[in-house]
Amino acid sequence: MDRATGLGKDQQVDKKNMTTSLVADKPLTEAQWLVRFIFLESIAGVPGMVAGMLRHLGSLRRMKRDNGWIESLLEESFNERMHLLTFMKMSEPGWFMKLMILGAQGVFFNGMFLSYLIAPKITHRFVGYLEEEAVHTYTRCLYEIDLGLLPKWSDPNFTIPDIAVQYWRIPEGKRTMKDLIMYIRADEAVHRGVNHTLGNLNQKEDPNPFVSEYKDGEKPNAALRSQGFEREEVI
Template sequence: MVAGMLRHLGSLRHLKRDNGWIETLLEESYNERMHLLTFMKMCEPGWFMKTMILGAQGVFFNAMFLSYLVSPKITHRFVGYLEEEAVHTYTRCIKEIEEGAVPKWTDPNFQIPDIAVAYWRIPEGKRTMKDLIYYVRADEAVHRGVNHTLSNLKQDEDPNPFVSDYKVDATGHKHLPNPALKPTGYERAEIIG
């Protein structure tokens, strides 16, 4: 959200397009918000947790704001590493579910929130907590690849390789890099080359 907002404001100040970065950054922000809303729906937080979220939001937003002003490349790299840690965390979570360490989540009566079912379009029969964690982990893997790739690019001139009309060959076939397949991100030469 911070990166998208700053790039949006920069685009307005300079009266020029930002090469498609804003949309991807805001999509990532929306997706992360859905992760939070999904997990918060499962526990219905009280005033203390809501206050903690507000405090964390204030600290993290301002830290990211200042960081992005100083160096967008470093900020994207940092977010890529955060997302890498999230992938590891959700992988451990899946392992713990499989080992029975979280009995509530393997209870046949346990249901994931409707907001998750609607957002990820989770089919009937695939609505267990383990399945939900797979969806969230896949999102985090994409965020990891996107942010590492954006860190590898020239911030003010390179196009966003994850927009729908990035590269089209002579036959009209679109070539979009899959960020989940490249944990360290695509190098600039792979994208621009």
């Protein structure tokens, strides 16, 4: 992905030392970040759609309810698409990027399709780790904004797209680029927790704990548990 989005060696983080995962010798530009975000989000919307589609078909075949899984998986896919549409309002990718996305989506869709058919628990775990990487990506962007390395986005007068304001219902005074990235990072943290939790459950019998009704009225908060919930905690 670093090569696809045009990062030089001095812009890449030290993968051998995770404590420096936010630090690089040279920051990315706003244009490079948008290319990276668009490529990332064009792929991120695939897993939820694939899993939701396969569970939908399975529910039809078995003539049984899905216990709420389909709803969360399709919502995840829709949410990732909204991330993409938001960034598309800031940058229009060229033909080469569109061609790369077409190829990557085709490979990733078929890979996820086969993977979810064979080992859905492992697939959810894999997606959880992908979402963790997305959280790290947006955290690095926030870090560079805070340091003033992205002057256009650090400007409090920078206007984020209206589609973002409407979708997240962002209040007045909280519509900076930093606020937008924080909203998106929070979404990725939720997807991370949801997928790790679903990977811990019985794939055919257990209900989705994030749409279930609880006697005490408190649902598990996926964003606060990066490793997800164990089955015994939510079932």
